[in-house]
Amino acid sequence: MNAAVHALAETTALPVLRAEGLAKAYGPITVLKDVTLDIRPGEVHAIIGENGAGKSTLMRLLSGHARPTAGHLEMDGTRVDFADSVQAEAAGVVLVHQEILLAPDLTVAQNLFLGRELTRGLMVDDRAMNRRTAEVLARVGANAHPADIVSDMPLAQQQLIQIARALLDDRKVVILDEPTAMLANEEVEALIGVVDTLRSQGVAVLYISHRLEEVEQLADRVTVLRDGEMIGTWPASELDQRQMAELMVGRELSMLYPPKRGLSSAAPLLVVKDLSVDHGKVEASFEVRPGEVLGIGGMIGAGRTELIEGLMGLRPSHAGSIQVNGTTIARPSVEAMMHAGLVYLTEDRKGKGLLLRERLAPNLTLQALDSVSPGIMLDRAGETRALREAVEEYDIRVRALTLEAGQLSGGNQQKLLLAKVMMTDPSVVIIDEPTRGIDIGNKSEIYKFIDALVQAGKACVVISSELPELVGLADRVLVMRGGRFVAELTGEEITEQKVVYAAASSRDRTGGRAIA
Amino acid sequence: MSSTADITAAPEKRRQGIRWGELAPFIALAVIVILGALINSNFLSANNLLNVVTRSAFIAIIAVGATFVIASGGLDLSVGSMMAFVTGIMIMSMNAMVPALGNWAILAGAGVALVVGSLCGLLNGVIVTVGKIEPFIVTLGTMGIFRAFITFLSDGGSIPIDRSLREAYRPVYFGDFLGIPYPVLMTIVVIAVGSFLLYRTKYGRRVTAAGSSDDVARFSGVHVGRVRTMAFVIQGFCVAVAAICYVPRLGAATPTTGQLWELQVITAVVIGGTLLRGGKGRILGSVAGALILEVIANVMVLSDMVSEYLVAAVQGAIIIIAMLAHRFTNAR
Amino acid sequence: MSSTADITAAPEKRRQGIRWGELAPFIALAVIVILGALINSNFLSANNLLNVVTRSAFIAIIAVGATFVIASGGLDLSVGSMMAFVTGIMIMSMNAMVPALGNWAILAGAGVALVVGSLCGLLNGVIVTVGKIEPFIVTLGTMGIFRAFITFLSDGGSIPIDRSLREAYRPVYFGDFLGIPYPVLMTIVVIAVGSFLLYRTKYGRRVTAAGSSDDVARFSGVHVGRVRTMAFVIQGFCVAVAAICYVPRLGAATPTTGQLWELQVITAVVIGGTLLRGGKGRILGSVAGALILEVIANVMVLSDMVSEYLVAAVQGAIIIIAMLAHRFTNAR
Amino acid sequence: QNIEYTIAVSIPAATHGWTGGVVYHAEQAEQQIEAAFPNIDVIVSTASSATAQVSALEDLSATNDLDALVILPFTSEELTGPVETVAQGGTFITVVDRGLSDPSIQDLYVAGDNIAVGANTAEWLVEQLGGEGEIVVLRGIPTVIDDERIQGFTEVIDQSNIEILDIQYANWNQDEAFTLMQDYLARYPNIDAVWANDDDMLLGVLEAVDQAERTDVQYALGGNGMKQVIEMVMDGDERTPISTPYPPSMIASAMFMTAAQFAGQAPMRGSFLLDAPLITPENAEQFYFPDSPF
Numbered sequence A: 001m002n003a004a005v006h007a008l009a010e011t012t013a014l015p016v017l018r019a020e021g022l023a024k025a026y027g028p029i030t031v032l033k034d035v036t037l038d039i040r041p042g043e044v045h046a047i048i049g050e051n052g053a054g055k056s057t058l059m060r061l062l063s064g065h066a067r068p069t070a071g072h073l074e075m076d077g078t079r080v081d082f083a084d085s086v087q088a089e090a091a092g093v094v095l096v097h098q099e100i101l102l103a104p105d106l107t108v109a110q111n112l113f114l115g116r117e118l119t120r121g122l123m124v125d126d127r128a129m130n131r132r133t134a135e136v137l138a139r140v141g142a143n144a145h146p147a148d149i150v151s152d153m154p155l156a157q158q159q160l161i162q163i164a165r166a167l168l169d170d171r172k173v174v175i176l177d178e179p180t181a182m183l184a185n186e187e188v189e190a191l192i193g194v195v196d197t198l199r200s201q202g203v204a205v206l207y208i209s210h211r212l213e214e215v216e217q218l219a220d221r222v223t224v225l226r227d228g229e230m231i232g233t234w235p236a237s238e239l240d241q242r243q244m245a246e247l248m249v250g251r252e253l254s255m256l257y258p259p260k261r262g263l264s265s266a267a268p269l270l271v272v273k274d275l276s277v278d279h280g281k282v283e284a285s286f287e288v289r290p291g292e293v294l295g296i297g298g299m300i301g302a303g304r305t306e307l308i309e310g311l312m313g314l315r316p317s318h319a320g321s322i323q324v325n326g327t328t329i330a331r332p333s334v335e336a337m338m339h340a341g342l343v344y345l346t347e348d349r350k351g352k353g354l355l356l357r358e359r360l361a362p363n364l365t366l367q368a369l370d371s372v373s374p375g376i377m378l379d380r381a382g383e384t385r386a387l388r389e390a391v392e393e394y395d396i397r398v399r400a401l402t403l404e405a406g407q408l409s410g411g412n413q414q415k416l417l418l419a420k421v422m423m424t425d426p427s428v429v430i431i432d433e434p435t436r437g438i439d440i441g442n443k444s445e446i447y448k449f450i451d452a453l454v455q456a457g458k459a460c461v462v463i464s465s466e467l468p469e470l471v472g473l474a475d476r477v478l479v480m481r482g483g484r485f486v487a488e489l490t491g492e493e494i495t496e497q498k499v500v501y502a503a504a505s506s507r508d509r510t511g512g513r514a515i516a
Numbered sequence B, C: 001m002s003s004t005a006d007i008t009a010a011p012e013k014r015r016q017g018i019r020w021g022e023l024a025p026f027i028a029l030a031v032i033v034i035l036g037a038l039i040n041s042n043f044l045s046a047n048n049l050l051n052v053v054t055r056s057a058f059i060a061i062i063a064v065g066a067t068f069v070i071a072s073g074g075l076d077l078s079v080g081s082m083m084a085f086v087t088g089i090m091i092m093s094m095n096a097m098v099p100a101l102g103n104w105a106i107l108a109g110a111g112v113a114l115v116v117g118s119l120c121g122l123l124n125g126v127i128v129t130v131g132k133i134e135p136f137i138v139t140l141g142t143m144g145i146f147r148a149f150i151t152f153l154s155d156g157g158s159i160p161i162d163r164s165l166r167e168a169y170r171p172v173y174f175g176d177f178l179g180i181p182y183p184v185l186m187t188i189v190v191i192a193v194g195s196f197l198l199y200r201t202k203y204g205r206r207v208t209a210a211g212s213s214d215d216v217a218r219f220s221g222v223h224v225g226r227v228r229t230m231a232f233v234i235q236g237f238c239v240a241v242a243a244i245c246y247v248p249r250l251g252a253a254t255p256t257t258g259q260l261w262e263l264q265v266i267t268a269v270v271i272g273g274t275l276l277r278g279g280k281g282r283i284l285g286s287v288a289g290a291l292i293l294e295v296i297a298n299v300m301v302l303s304d305m306v307s308e309y310l311v312a313a314v315q316g317a318i319i320i321i322a323m324l325a326h327r328f329t330n331a332r
Numbered sequence D: 001q002n003i004e005y006t007i008a009v010s011i012p013a014a015t016h017g018w019t020g021g022v023v024y025h026a027e028q029a030e031q032q033i034e035a036a037f038p039n040i041d042v043i044v045s046t047a048s049s050a051t052a053q054v055s056a057l058e059d060l061s062a063t064n065d066l067d068a069l070v071i072l073p074f075t076s077e078e079l080t081g082p083v084e085t086v087a088q089g090g091t092f093i094t095v096v097d098r099g100l101s102d103p104s105i106q107d108l109y110v111a112g113d114n115i116a117v118g119a120n121t122a123e124w125l126v127e128q129l130g131g132e133g134e135i136v137v138l139r140g141i142p143t144v145i146d147d148e149r150i151q152g153f154t155e156v157i158d159q160s161n162i163e164i165l166d167i168q169y170a171n172w173n174q175d176e177a178f179t180l181m182q183d184y185l186a187r188y189p190n191i192d193a194v195w196a197n198d199d200d201m202l203l204g205v206l207e208a209v210d211q212a213e214r215t216d217v218q219y220a221l222g223g224n225g226m227k228q229v230i231e232m233v234m235d236g237d238e239r240t241p242i243s244t245p246y247p248p249s250m251i252a253s254a255m256f257m258t259a260a261q262f263a264g265q266a267p268m269r270g271s272f273l274l275d276a277p278l279i280t281p282e283n284a285e286q287f288y289f290p291d292s293p294f
């Protein structure tokens, strides 16, 4: 942490943004109570809390995306009342959402400048906008092109573009809601650099993350929320990761990663030979054995998601052979795979995972409908039962079972999604970004869950951009770059450096055993 | 954990609360009926009401099918022409079977109609899902195709049903059971079966999932294409059921049979609260929508207020106003 | 970071790559033209081609407007009726102004048409955006309303243009400039202005943004309602421009003027590559779509291969096939 | 074969009964003419709107050297200009049914008389009802034909004490006529007679009257001479004892007369106005074409 800047933040008396007794209720459900908070210029202020604690809700209130049911905001000492996010942005407060919020049909530059296009005379000045877009993209470390269409890009790339959009103009307060949940090391570092720069320019940064090491590294002050209530604000120097976690959860936390199981030599559960996706953009062969966690690492756009989507028949693909549990899959489809015992949990929970406008029960049972309701009729009682069990087992924090999936907090949506694919009782699970947006307490629960699964003779493939997770969890790691596996790491070889090295440099495959 | 106790308490209570938004079409219907009664005292006569309700059976039955198609994320503009085509084929096959089967030809013809209707729906569904073309365009195309077929079959004239069948078949439209006309009974059956399918079966769940998000459904192992194709088949089947009730009414198929019904059907479905973008279906609402349209037309004729030239304008305006009212009740 | 230099260099390069998907409608047009030439040697005669192109001007001009509406996430079913209504008002005002203005009445009448057309569009837009009702239903309603108005104005008959104006007005459809018929010139102007608006101005950006994602546009400070309303106004304006070219061709407005044009217009837009769900608009594609429809109709008349009754079926089938081809070119 | 003459026939598409009849008779005549005169080629083209008909004219004249054009115009004003353009190329013009705004364009005119259809029916009705009573009327699609028939009818009715209770559009559609008639019956306790202006609509009207078992409706009349209705007239139906011919076969007559030009038999010019005599049980045979779809 930058001590000088920290000191500056401490002594600057006048907060740039102040929340006074903020509260928010949706109908009878109160999700945020009496939050009073000072945000000072030139500080990085982390907000931490469990899933569903109300972090995103608070951020929406601060940035005009939602209006409080009680309390008010002050900017530079005067009371303000943002009618909408546009007013808030005009006042210098901008929020980068937890979920992607971009116009999918427009290009990157068009999205960045939407609503404030640069013009030359009557015409839009695409040249200038592309130029400035390229600059901001470079600043946040996005490898995208200003003229790319957003819907064609990997989700993580879209996340960076959202951040770029927020940084396009000079701001007083920049709010980042889990900006790194999907980013890999290199991008995270670039982002941390950006945040440091903002701080040195006197911008206040509100930062939400479940990666506590980031918080420790970056924050000047930390505010903890629990169950919609503010627990308190501390100088970051007074807290270590462990204390933060305990403040969030209200109890002591156990060891994060379960012990590793070592290499398995049993006959593989999943054998993929010569899979080619999107007409050769991604090509790979691999196998997964019972009792192992296989990690897949790589940078944004390396093609990991594409590979698995191709394997599931969700993209044009073609394979030498695929075997699941001894069954040969002739034409891959989600359903065929599911019957053979393989399921895939998507990284894109908003676009491909959950029906945001549907209630929880239909979402939970959509994939396993045939096993929940064996006949042609729906077993509604069975669905409610399944929902109750899932809420219990996966610790989904909902205040009413009749909510729509979109009304859950991000982390709780992720848990619902996990519960959904697990309903089919698979023997191989492929999870893309398993703990995306999940709080520290639940993370270890999910790791334990994966461990238990694997201990029971099943297998798990984890695609993760969070290096510590990959390293802490996997028994074996495949690293992908440019649509090909470039290295395989096992046992002691699995370290953050080796993964990064293999992901970034393909020429000399010294990070591990090279793969043909 | 924020207590499991209050989690379990909440859902049941919610369920029982009245959702005003869903009642909007019924309220609109009631308002229009009351207005109708005020404007002309004949409106509430048993005879008139029975006529109106019976007449609306066709649009209502087809609208039930359309609710499936629209809820699944599709659209079917071909229903009117399909209706004419199915009617034509049905009459021709009945006429052909009379010598052999006598009055049983009616039943056999009805069977033919159901098969042909379902096949027409299948055609729409397959082109939409396998060809991955906008349903708007596909069904606009098949609308032209079916219409041309019936024109061709009838040589541009009409295909009347065999005289010997008319009397036996007539009651299917004009008869009643315990005072309830058969077409109305048929509508009730279609509503019941449709509601069961949409709300109580796995298939129905998949229909709304497919309409709600193509991708999510696909990623969850739902065969979106099959589900949507099936919705078109259900639509075709409903068209055939409507055709079976329709034939005894006029006894012939002509190139103008069912003209512009597609617009009425879609309007009924939308007035009924189903969103055109898919993901939700309100079968009873669609039926209320069909009734609303028919009642408006009836009240227009019974009242003497507008010039014959302007009837269409007033109807258009009333529909827009009904939707506005809908919006405001919905906004709570 | 992978160097700012190559990022800034790349955009121009990317742009130049041929996107086959966008060429699909033009390829389809070419194929149909070639087929036409094979079927009937007269098809390629200068006279015939000129006729076809000139005639497609109406649908093409309206389709440019429809591209805006659809790209912004709306839909306008009322264009056909609006066209009839605008034509009626225009002729009536021209006729009324003849005594005072002589031939200048044509210009004045055209001005009236543009104002009336824009107002009709405004009406649609305001109801859709302020009332928050599905554009499908709103414009279905106004379709009935405009149609009723023209029926009322014409007393169910027709509104012919004053004889004294006919000669002066005739060249607007039948005349040409350097061999290019005026309606074609007019279409080119409309395409140019439309393309400029949609692709080069802030407003155009916002049209596609509003159609792509309502929410995102709103968060970004785009007045989605205003943008969409404006798209409807542009549509109304285009209808008026089409009406101005149309009158000299037929010399009268009747209750059947422009009937079913809405379907042709939407088909043209979709064939042209614009998605009905919004977010994208291809003006040139829409024009190609309009040409495709007109060429198909022309080839049908020229070839004597299909029974009169089946023309509509063949047209429907060709449109579906064109879209299928589109799909396959698009899929790379 | 060596074709020397080309005759183009432009007619409305078969969208309802009567136009269906026109298309049928035109196609029959095409075959007969081509069989009888190998040197004549007949091209029949249908159009679904005035605009489409103008387009078809352009297509036909741009790609064929037309010797004659037989046209049944959608509307008068809209087709006058385009037909004039064709005529300027020296093509022989035969106009059927609806006159053009400028009669000097046509060489031959075979016309039905829509005003007479309305007027004759009205006169018969006035006489039968003894000059008083209450009637309802169904209109077709808002077009000139419909307008003329209604005009002829109401002019005569206005002279009598008969009251027209209501007039509404039923778009020449059986179904809509049925619905509309049901509503009329619900609204008016007494209706002495109904005029449907077209036999397609009449069939719907009769169905509605039968269903309501209303005995006050003494007469239900149509027009156009549809097959089923003529059968009723022949059978001496009490409610529908007459019809008015508006034979779609007039297109065939016009085509034959035009072909005769080129067969070198007789130069045909002038106007042939088809009468609209009442079809009664006595003369119904004459108007009965069992093979026609109409």
Ligand SMILES: Nc1ncnc2c1ncn2[C@@H]1O[C@H](COP(=O)(O)OP(=O)(O)OP(=O)(O)O)[C@@H](O)[C@H]1O
Pocket: A026, A029, A031, A049, A050, A051, A052, A053, A054, A055, A056, A057, A058, A098, A397, A398, A399, A403, A406, A407, A408, A409, A410, A411, A412, A437, A439
């Ligand atoms: N529209 C809504 N209606 C009802 N409840 C809602 C609505 N939106 C959010 N909530 C509830 O508010 C609570 C707080 O959600 P919020 O998204 O602020 O959590 P969070 O702290 O950001 O969690 P996470 O770390 O999982 O993102 C949750 O219990 C959520 O279900």
Ligand SMILES: Nc1ncnc2c1ncn2[C@@H]1O[C@H](COP(=O)(O)OP(=O)(O)OP(=O)(O)O)[C@@H](O)[C@H]1O
Pocket: A152, A153, A154, A155, A156, A157, A182, A298, A299, A300, A301, A302, A303, A304, A305, A306, A307, A347, A465
């Ligand atoms: N450079 C690129 N330009 C455009 N689209 C890309 C690019 N790289 C990947 N994509 C697309 O992004 C989607 C998913 O990306 P991919 O599977 O490559 O990411 P990943 O390796 O899983 O990384 P992440 O962890 O960020 O998801 C695919 O649709 C893919 O085609």
Ligand SMILES: [Mg+2]
Pocket: A055, A056, A057, A098, A177, A409, A410, A411
């Ligand atoms: Mg959150």
Ligand SMILES: [Mg+2]
Pocket: A154, A304, A305, A306, A347, A432, A463
């Ligand atoms: Mg990924």
